[in-house]
Amino acid sequence: MKHITGIGGIFFKANDPEKLGEWYRKHLGLEVEEYGGVTFREGEAVADSSPRRQAYTVWSPFAADTDYFAPSEKPFMINFRVADLDALLAQLRREGVQVDERTEKSEFGYFGWAMDPEGNRIELWEPPPRSRGNPNDQTSNPKQRSKSKRTK
Numbered sequence: 001m002k003h004i005t006g007i008g009g010i011f012f013k014a015n016d017p018e019k020l021g022e023w024y025r026k027h028l029g030l031e032v033e034e035y036g037g038v039t040f041r042e043g044e045a046v047a048d049s050s051p052r053r054q055a056y057t058v059w060s061p062f063a064a065d066t067d068y069f070a071p072s073e074k075p076f077m078i079n080f081r082v083a084d085l086d087a088l089l090a091q092l093r094r095e096g097v098q099v100d101e102r103t104e105k106s107e108f109g110y111f112g113w114a115m116d117p118e119g120n121r122i123e124l125w126e127p128p129p130r131s132r133g134n135p136n137d138q139t140s141n142p143k144q145r146s147k148s149k150r151t152k
Helices: 017-028 085-094 142-151
Strands: 078-081 104-106 109-115 121-126
Touching: 017 085, 085 109, 085 121
Parallel strands: 078 121
Antiparallel strands: 104 109, 109 121
């Protein structure tokens, strides 16, 4: 019997939750609700995400000594799906957000990174157009992307 059916939420500590919520609203457009969080409702129509893509969430522990989250010293990183990575990265730079100069394009999509004001690394992922092939060819998981690069 399958016990886990998906991720119900991402919960983390912040030095100033209200201020951090406002930063995410201002820079990434998250609709922070009165309780201080955001509820993503899969399957609802979202004007900026047309055409609709298959949505999923990845859960993936990393080795304790990974440098993938650098320069953050936090033990986690949040990956957000975005509709237009280039436009978002340009906007974040104009707004003075610390944005990694490096981006990564592959068959898994287009990736960029930024830091929030509390030192959390954020991965921004523009998924590829929906594949007619294997859904495993579309992943936000950097470990799967690395494995694919080694095997190709």
